[in-house]
Amino acid sequence: MSILHAKNIHAYFGTNHIVKGISLETEPHQVTAIIGPSGCGKSTFIRCLNRLHEETPGARAEGSVIIDGENIYGERVDPVSIRRKVGMVFQKPNPFPGMSIFDNVIIGLRLTGEKNKEVLASVAEESLKDAALWDEVKDKLKTPGTSLSGGQQQRLCIARALAVEPKILLMDEPTSALDPIATSKIEDLLSKLKKKVGIIIVTHNMQQAARISDTTAFALMGELIESGPTSSIFTAPRMQQTEKYITGRFG
Amino acid sequence: MVKGPVAHRKKEVHRGDWLFAQFIQAGAMLLIALLLALAWFLIKGGWPAIERYGARFLFSSNWNPVLEVFGAAPVIYGTLVSSAIAIMIAAPLSVSVALFLHAVAPPKIRAVFSFFVDMLAAIPSVVYGLWGIFVLAPWLRSDVEPWLSEHFGFLPFFQGPFYGVGMLAAGLILAIMIIPSIFAMCSEVFRSLPVTYKEAALALGATRWEMMQIAFLRAGKRGIIGGIILGLGRALGETMAVTMLIGNRDEISVSLFSPGQTMASVIANEYAEAGSSIHVAALIEVGLVLFCMTILVNALARIIIRSDDAI
Ligand SMILES: Nc1ncnc2c1ncn2[C@@H]1O[C@H](COP(=O)(O)OP(=O)(O)O)[C@@H](O)[C@H]1O
Ligand SMILES: [Mg+2]
Numbered sequence: 119m120s121i122l123h124a125k126n127i128h129a130y131f132g133t134n135h136i137v138k139g140i141s142l143e144t145e146p147h148q149v150t151a152i153i154g155p156s157g158c159g160k161s162t163f164i165r166c167l168n169r170l171h172e173e174t175p176g177a178r179a180e181g182s183v184i185i186d187g188e189n190i191y192g193e194r195v196d197p198v199s200i201r202r203k204v205g206m207v208f209q210k211p212n213p214f215p216g217m218s219i220f221d222n223v224i225i226g227l228r229l230t231g232e233k234n235k236e237v238l239a240s241v242a243e244e245s246l247k248d249a250a251l252w253d254e255v256k257d258k259l260k261t262p263g264t265s266l267s268g269g270q271q272q273r274l275c276i277a278r279a280l281a282v283e284p285k286i287l288l289m290d291e292p293t294s295a296l297d298p299i300a301t302s303k304i305e306d307l308l309s310k311l312k313k314k315v316g317i318i319i320v321t322h323n324m325q326q327a328a329r330i331s332d333t334t335a336f337a338l339m340g341e342l343i344e345s346g347p348t349s350s351i352f353t354a355p356r357m358q359q360t361e362k363y364i365t366g367r368f369g
Numbered sequence: 370m371v372k373g374p375v376a377h378r379k380k381e382v383h384r385g386d387w388l389f390a391q392f393i394q395a396g397a398m399l400l401i402a403l404l405l406a407l408a409w410f411l412i413k414g415g416w417p418a419i420e421r422y423g424a425r426f427l428f429s430s431n432w433n434p435v436l437e438v439f440g441a442a443p444v445i446y447g448t449l450v451s452s453a454i455a456i457m458i459a460a461p462l463s464v465s466v467a468l469f470l471h472a473v474a475p476p477k478i479r480a481v482f483s484f485f486v487d488m489l490a491a492i493p494s495v496v497y498g499l500w501g502i503f504v505l506a507p508w509l510r511s512d513v514e515p516w517l518s519e520h521f522g523f524l525p526f527f528q529g530p531f532y533g534v535g536m537l538a539a540g541l542i543l544a545i546m547i548i549p550s551i552f553a554m555c556s557e558v559f560r561s562l563p564v565t566y567k568e569a570a571l572a573l574g575a576t577r578w579e580m581m582q583i584a585f586l587r588a589g590k591r592g593i594i595g596g597i598i599l600g601l602g603r604a605l606g607e608t609m610a611v612t613m614l615i616g617n618r619d620e621i622s623v624s625l626f627s628p629g630q631t632m633a634s635v636i637a638n639e640y641a642e643a644g645s646s647i648h649v650a651a652l653i654e655v656g657l658v659l660f661c662m663t664i665l666v667n668a669l670a671r672i673i674i675r676s677d678d679a680i
Contacts, residue, residue: 202574226573
């Protein structure tokens, strides 16, 4: 059974129709990569998957996204409860300023009302271990999250997202602001993480998609051109536009 | 350090740049000199009083020009209390309005509102004073003070006869006057926070209010506190409106209904009629205390604003 099933998503900024009917299904324990040229609506699309898109003034979205058997665009659904099941990691690392490493990790759990110190401490440790950051920060959990390096900050943001045990983790070009070493650390991390949580990652780096994903979806100008197992998308794409894009003769 | 090219380029600094740098430097020196000259004047002018009264000047509460007895405690007290009232009212109000405008309100409402608050800042102090005397004080005397006394009369702050003018009136007018400063500072802080913090908070399942706490209040904590302290600095030294509204009595009274006196208002009130030279010196020493206090408060605000991300 799929863990996330987006059906016919349309997204608008004001009257600009940006995402034009994208459907996507993701399997558990898999990394799904969304590739496509800059400006084709990748970010906009994954921001529809946790109802973040609608937070931009003038923006709205249509369609349905089934997570855990529930349509997050259903009539009486509270976006807040949806977002607890869907983690998100952004393009630029964004640990909260004015907050320690520890507080950054457990802030999501605090929001659910968890106050037990031992629970918070053990979740913080586990999440930081899952994000491969524990060894680097275990002696300085009280220092500001913003004092870490860019790559560490991004792993802190991954830990922060994992701490609330989401069903699925959305990542929007999480390594585009990082150097190659920090990037490969995060890529290695993803192959371990997918055992715990489904991952959808947007990237405009095709090599990255080829390295880390099980399924790849190719988007162009707000439409999904094709999706399928990563190996076949990269070796035997069905559509001509896909082939053009992955062979570099496009955008 | 890359030495070659940089050293090379240094030689080619344009003449205009050099002149401009000299000009800026001279300006900076002049400002520092001005500050020092001001401090020197205050110390020199106040010296007879400093010499004659010593530390008693700060702690004695008897201010009597006729007997040449000068204790500044009542005016220091009046300054601190009226500013405290102002901060307690203005800070929560300005911070929450700025927060609401930047975190949730549509941009249009934000612009209109900010415009009107900026206008508040442009109104001269004496106009606030006039409004205070003819509108605020009578209203305090006839409605607010009786109400406070009836419901909170068990507190010593709200006891005694209703005058209208007094510590409460001065605190309120100060609150109105410093709202624009604190609001502007908070707006600046909130505007400069990247939207990504807001989105990160929402993506973690924060409600709107939780998002405001995490992505605005906590993230902007230093700037907000700095802005409040800057507002305090303004309240401490504000003169005209306070002089018109505080009632001008050099006594310490716990009741906020009573008239009082601030450092700024005692100088404004008595300087013109100061008969003896020791009276003048005492007033200048009050000025020196006020000068030190506002410099300290402003320095503190700037240190907080610029300090590293504190937890
Ligand atoms: N906040 C916004 N307001 C208006 N238009 C936007 C906004 N964000 C993105 N867009 C437009 O939506 C289109 C898709 O953007 P985006 O989803 O960020 O693309 P991608 O992530 O694939 O590079 C772009 O043409 C962009 O100009
Ligand atoms: Mg993008």
